[in-house]
Amino acid sequence: MSREEPGKRPTVVEICAGAGGQSLGLERAGFDHELAIELDPSAAATLKHNRPDWDVRVGDVADLNVWNPDDHPDVDLLAGGVPCPPFSIAGKQLGANDERDLFAWAVELCGQMQPKALLLENVRGLSSNRFAAYRQHVLDQLxxxxxxxxWKLLHASDFRVPQLRPRFVLVALRREHAEYFSWPERSAIDAPTVGEALKDLMAAGGWEGAEDWAKSADDIAPTIVGGSKKHGGADLGPTRAKRRWAELGVDGLGVADEAPGPGWVPAANAPGPKLTTEMVARLQGWAGDSEWEFTGRKTARYRQVGNAFPPPVAEAVGRAILQALHKQGPRRVLLESVKSSHDPVYTLLRQSERQLTSEQIIAKLAKAGTQMTMSELERHLGHLGRDFELDVVERKSGELAYGIGGFKAFVGQQDHQRHDLFAQHRSRIS
Known part of the structure; x- marks a missing residue:
């Protein structure tokens, strides 16, 4: 049966699938899963529990003993939510030097598998100036x-998810399909407030104060943070987030086992009740209690929920990709992404046949219409040196000249430091 046969649903291989937020969204959009791979056994167990007929593999997605990309040569979509810590503003932003970084590897995987489309999502930090050259390198490789x-920064609240949750999304398509792709537009209906979304769940245990609480929880939630195995149990994020939760009448210092019961009153200094895992799932875009069941202990369930790509956002992007694959809708004139530079210093050095001094770099940038001070250039070079090998030579005049060398990120190399670091830290990678 041909993949182009009318009525046949397009297929997806999903890497770093988690507990199924992106999976559910893509399924709703119209994709069938050929395979899903996830490192965390608890998240994989939830995925398998909800979709027992799927082929779900547990283990390192870059391990050929777990799965072989060559077994899926005709898949329509390669998708995944690769690990966020390498780019998180809350972390060290190690990027290509972080053993958890699989973004560049996923791009190489796309080149190997040659799907019709690629979808990768990550945290907002990847959109920062720190990773401008990294982003440009990704576009160049694609x-x-x-x-x-x-690239596009999407906010979950624009798709009726009751929290802010900005996610930086990469979509890539073959040229024949790319001219039909348009990013999904925000919903015409505003996202519900925390109170509107959770009133029924907060009242489920018989708490008489649920109605008044819901009226006071009159805004969307801050970004829910799933956390990692390296840090404690389940709570609703860093200090700033907890303050915002308190303004909404929520105690962010943990996650409750059940909704408040009759006569419940908050403990001293507590701003209100704690949320249950089911409530957090509702705020992540799982609309109904019976829609998706999370397995495992409370902390494991919370991490599964908190680290997910909200299903409504994944569905919206999935539908936009599917429309492009079907060549539906208006065609657009393609803006060649590789011609718009995310990092002009990276682009200049990559195109130069020889190393350039700082003064030469600044002069060439100015000629091309980009003004940059010496301190700004030094900062750019510092960022570049974290993700790329810099070829630095000293001229006879004593000036240093710079060129771009190899990309430090893991893209499948057998001798890459990622293998040893991954094996060393595997028990706390999530």
């Missing part, structure tokens, strides 16, 4: 593999 890639 272009070499025959894809047009685009």
């Amino acid at each position: 272009h070499e593999y025959g894809y047009i890639g685009e």
Whole structure:
């Protein structure tokens, strides 16, 4: 049966699938899963529990003993929510030097598998100036593999999810499909407030104060943080987030086992009740209690929920990709992403046939219309040196000249430091 046969649903291989937020969204959009791979056994167990007929593999997605990409040569979509800590503003932003970084590897995987489309999502930190060259390198590689890639910062609240949750999303399609792709537009209906979304769940235990609480919880939630195995149990995020939760009448210092019961009153200094895992799932975009069941102990369930890509956002992006794959809707004139530079210093050095001094770099940038001070250039070079090998030579005049060398990120190399670091830290990678 041909994949192009009318009525046949397109297929997806999903890497770093988690507990199924992106999975559910893509399924709703119209994709069938050929395979889902997830490192965390608890999250994989939830995925398998809800979709027992799926092929769910547990283990390192970059391990050929777990799965072989060559077994899926004709898949329509390669998708995944690769680990966030390498780019998180809350972390060290190690990028290519972080053993958890699989973004560049996923791009190489796309080149190997040659799906019609690629979808990768990550944290907002990847959109920062720190990773401008990293993003440009990704677009360059995709272009070499025959894809047009685009980045977009999407807010979950724009898709009726009752929390802010900005996610930085990469979509890449083959040229024949890319001209039909448009990013999904925000919903015409505002996202519900925390109170509107959770009133029924907060009242489920018989708490008489649920109605008044819901009226006071009159805004969307801050970004829910799933946390990692490296840090304690389940709570609702860092200090700033907890303050915002308190303003909404929520105690962010943990997650409750059940909703408040009759006569419940908050403990001293507590701003209100704690949320249950089911409530947090509702705020992540799982609409109904019976829609998706999370397995495991409370902390494991909370991490599964908190680290998920909200299903409504994944569905919206999935539908936009599917429309492009079907070549539906208006065609657009393609903006060649590789011609718009995320980092002009990276682009200049990559295109130069020889190393350039700081003064030469600044002069060439100015000629091309980009003004940059010496301190700004030094900062750019510092960022570049974290993700790329810099070729630095000393001229006879004593000036240093710079060129771009190899990309430090893991892209499948057998001798990469990622293997040893991953094995060393595997028990606390999530």
